[in-house]
Structure formats: C-alpha cells, structure tokens
Amino acid sequence: GAVVSQHPSRVICKSGTSVKIECRSLDFQATTMFWYRQFPKQSLMLMATSNEGSKATYEQGVEKDKFLINHASLTLSTLTVTSAHPEDSSFYICSAKKPGFYNEQFFGPGTRLTVL
C-alpha cells in the first residue's frame, strides 16, 4: 500500500501560538514529501518540498520562517506554523513520493487549522 497520515486532523489555536502538523508515510519510506495549502473552494497550492536530511525548498511567496518544515526521518515530515494568525487558517495537505512510483504522490487526509 501507500498510506499517508496527518495529525492532527483538526486544530484550533489562539493567535500568536505555534502549531505543529505531522505527516507520516505509514507503509513506505519517503525521501520527499510535499506540503500544500488549500483555501476554501480553491485548488491546492504547493508550499514547499521537504527532503529527508536536508532543508526544505519553498515556493515563491511562502515565508520559510513562518512555515518551518522538518523532515527528520524517511517516514515523517512536520510543518510548524509559527506565531499563527487568523490569515493562516486553512486546510493543509501533505503528500509523499513513494520509491518506484515515479511521478506520483500519495496524499494525506489533510489538517484543518483554525486560528482564533
């Protein structure tokens, strides 16, 4: 299989706090994971590419100090939204590339972040 999980599925936090979202590949090792953001009624926007053991590559316009990405192992990538503000409220989806499945990504179920 190729299962990707995210935790938590839903989080509500106060403005100014930091929130960590985990993305795990459950039955395969993923050297590369991706983080997307989705606004209501809109498509997915790639935020960054997370490579195991190295720094993430951020898309243009995405603040790397705001959205900290760590890919410390072959099955786990984390996205930390630092000093969250209401405008950071969104649906965050991760995906992982499985070795041998070239040009295909396997998506997690998403995390709904609400910043009050």
Add this chain to the structure above:
Amino acid sequence: AQSVTQPDIHITVSEGASLELRCNYSYGATPYLFWYVQSPGQGLQLLLKYFSGDTLVQGIKGFEAEFKRSQSSFNLRKPSVHWSDAAEYFCAVGRVESTGNQFYFGTGTSLTVIP
C-alpha cells in the same frame, strides 16, 4: 510553463445521467496526468492516472478518462452518476523536478448531483 485548466467551475447533473469533466493542460513534454476527487473536509483520493500506453484509462468508482494529445486534454467521464459522486474534482499534471516530482493542479470542478 505548464498549467492545468478546468473550464467548468461547477457542474450539476441528475443522478443516473452521464458526466464529463474537462481538463486541458499546457506542457512541453509527455505529461503524467491524474484525476483526484475530494469530499468536503477530506483529503484527495486518486481516481485514475495516465503515464503512457492506452489512452483510455479506467479508474475506480466507474470513472474513466481519455488522453488526447492533439487536444491537450484529459477529460474525465462516468456513464451513470450516483449521488455519492458529488464532490470536488481536480485534474493534475505531474512532472519530474530536481527535487522530485511536482504536481500542478487545476482549479477544480465542483459536482452537484440532483435526485
């Protein structure tokens, strides 16, 4: 540059009717094409994919899609829609980058199914 266009923002069909969702892409090489479905508040589920070979691709839930290189299209079809098919549908193009594969998503088509 590559882009994916889904011309129809919203489509309404009657249950049991046929469905076609349009997808056009702009890409300089052989594309890797995908259709995903997303229910409200949920992640993406892969319906089908095209990498090479037969241009008519069968997917899950009775969906199929046809790759037409001459039209740069990869339209999704289903002969008889069920109420449970109501969801958001995304077409995507994948390509290999130096950092691995990346996806370019269309803006999505929202499907409403009426009884």
